[in-house]
Amino acid sequence: MTRFHSQRIDWHPCALGADDELGKALDAAGADCADITVPLDYSDPGGRTITVAVSRLRATDTAHRIGALLLNDGGPAGPSLHMPLTKSAVMGEVAGRYDLIGMDPRFVGRSTPLDCGWDLGSALVRSAGGDRAAFRDEVRLARELAARCKRTHGDVLPYVTTRNTARDMDVIRGALGEQRLSYVGYSYGSYLGEVYTQLFPGRTDRMVLDGVNTPDHYSQTLLRGAEAANEEALCAWATWVAAHHDTYGLGTTRGKVLAGVTRISDAAAEKPLRIGKYQLDEHLLPALFIGGLGSDLDDRRAALAETVRLLARAADRAPVEPSEALAGQLEFLLTGAGSAPSSQMTAIICGDVAERRGTGSYWRAVEESRETFPMAGPLASNITPCEFWDRPVEQPTVLDNDVPALLVNATGDPRTLYSGALAMRAQWPSSRLLTVTGARQHGVYGEYGNACVDDRVNAYLRTGRLPAADLTCKA
Numbered sequence: 001m002t003r004f005h006s007q008r009i010d011w012h013p014c015a016l017g018a019d020d021e022l023g024k025a026l027d028a029a030g031a032d033c034a035d036i037t038v039p040l041d042y043s044d045p046g047g048r049t050i051t052v053a054v055s056r057l058r059a060t061d062t063a064h065r066i067g068a069l070l071l072n073d074g075g076p077a078g079p080s081l082h083m084p085l086t087k088s089a090v091m092g093e094v095a096g097r098y099d100l101i102g103m104d105p106r107f108v109g110r111s112t113p114l115d116c117g118w119d120l121g122s123a124l125v126r127s128a129g130g131d132r133a134a135f136r137d138e139v140r141l142a143r144e145l146a147a148r149c150k151r152t153h154g155d156v157l158p159y160v161t162t163r164n165t166a167r168d169m170d171v172i173r174g175a176l177g178e179q180r181l182s183y184v185g186y187s188y189g190s191y192l193g194e195v196y197t198q199l200f201p202g203r204t205d206r207m208v209l210d211g212v213n214t215p216d217h218y219s220q221t222l223l224r225g226a227e228a229a230n231e232e233a234l235c236a237w238a239t240w241v242a243a244h245h246d247t248y249g250l251g252t253t254r255g256k257v258l259a260g261v262t263r264i265s266d267a268a269a270e271k272p273l274r275i276g277k278y279q280l281d282e283h284l285l286p287a288l289f290i291g292g293l294g295s296d297l298d299d300r301r302a303a304l305a306e307t308v309r310l311l312a313r314a315a316d317r318a319p320v321e322p323s324e325a326l327a328g329q330l331e332f333l334l335t336g337a338g339s340a341p342s343s344q345m346t347a348i349i350c351g352d353v354a355e356r357r358g359t360g361s362y363w364r365a366v367e368e369s370r371e372t373f374p375m376a377g378p379l380a381s382n383i384t385p386c387e388f389w390d391r392p393v394e395q396p397t398v399l400d401n402d403v404p405a406l407l408v409n410a411t412g413d414p415r416t417l418y419s420g421a422l423a424m425r426a427q428w429p430s431s432r433l434l435t436v437t438g439a440r441q442h443g444v445y446g447e448y449g450n451a452c453v454d455d456r457v458n459a460y461l462r463t464g465r466l467p468a469a470d471l472t473c474k475a
Contacts, residue, residue: 032058050156066464067099070169118339123343128379162348163397197401230375234261404431436448453473
């Protein structure tokens with residue numbers, strides 16, 4: 001393994017061509033890029049290799065340089081080459097003390113990308129539908145998607161895992177010449193950071209995990225356990241929309257707004273909603289709602305309200321053309337345009353935690369959750385291609401360590417629940433928890449415009465000293 005950790009990095013301009021907007025933005029900011037060679041299979045380091053793409057925005061305050069800070073945007077399968085640009089803004093002068101490192105995880109973005117050739121982009125975030133026949137369609141689809149991915153990429157699927165991405169991170173650390181690695185990871189990125197600490201104890205410096213995803217919560221049914229939080233977020237959104245009835249016309253009370261949501265859902269179950277050239281059925285409609293509930297910021301709530309206005313017209317069977325934003329969402333969900341990111345997310349999760357539970361177990365879970373959580377339940381409990389995936393090569397990671405880290409979570413986060421942050425705080429007594437109260441927000445640092453959070457994270461990144469006790473910021 002020494003040859004990988006000690007490899008010479010060939011830094012070069014980031015733009016791959018005239019149409020590469022990300023690369024041009026990185027170049028304009030003074031960043032450079034490289035491809036790091038790593039083993040496909042770490043148990044066979046002399047075998048096949050792949051490359052992992054990284055970007056670097058070098059420290060400008062060299063007199064006070066701290067080291068390398070690796071950034072991960074979550075996902076799973078979130079490309080992160082762009083993150084030195086976005087995080088340097090919120091970090092302010094602290095950014096100058098680090099080499100900011102963006103990384104596209106293996107098989108994602110520019111890192112030997114994987115694409116199973118699906119004709120949709122929604123393999124994991126789908127609803128079971130309203131009846132057993134609709135669920136049987138989901139079973140057939142999940143089986144077909146898994147089989148297609150195995151046909152196209154069966155040779156690499158066993159190695160598309162979080163543990164291997166963590167190993168890639170350590171190769172990057174070594175190639176950069178760093179003894180320790182600082183890290184900021186969001187959502188799934190928090191889980192990736194946790195796995196790194198388990199595989200490579202003592203090799204972390206300053207760690208920020210924002211939107212804390214615990215190993216116990218990480219499963220092939222990605223949103224299982226978050227049903228209540230998402231239904232509560234839906235109700236909170238409906239209350240906000242009712243207060244803006246003059247703008248959106250969706251109802252003057254929360255109850256009326258929610259009744260409209262139910263009407264749209266019932267219409268999609270009866271017959272797919274036609275929106276321009278797209279047809280949106282009961283399996284994918286909930287994904288639009290759940291996807292719009294990740295933040296309680298006004299602009300995010302307004303974006304969902306604008307979408308629901310169009311959906312309400314489609315439910316009336318009136319001619320509807322999608323907005324630019326909705327067209328992009330539908331293109332991703334319903335066509336091959338979303339195949340690559342959906343393939344990558346599915347491959348990572350299934351490669352980590354796939355297990356054969358039996359198709360009936362999913363249907364029972366859907367039926368049990370439907371009455372209490374009518375929208376989120378059938379989506380969170382639905383079958384996925386992981387049911388038909390090969391068994392993972394390695395067992396899921398179990399944490400049995402204690403790492404100094406700053407954990408950040410909003411109390412109303414509908415994706416990575418606050419209970420998970422509390423559990424990780426108990427698991428890591430040396431860590432500290434920064435709680436954002438009264439917020440329904442997924443991802444806070446540099447994402448929510450909360451100066452209290454941003455200042456405290458920056459103070460930790462600047463000094464390396466965790467606060468003496470857990471901290472609280474208000475939304």
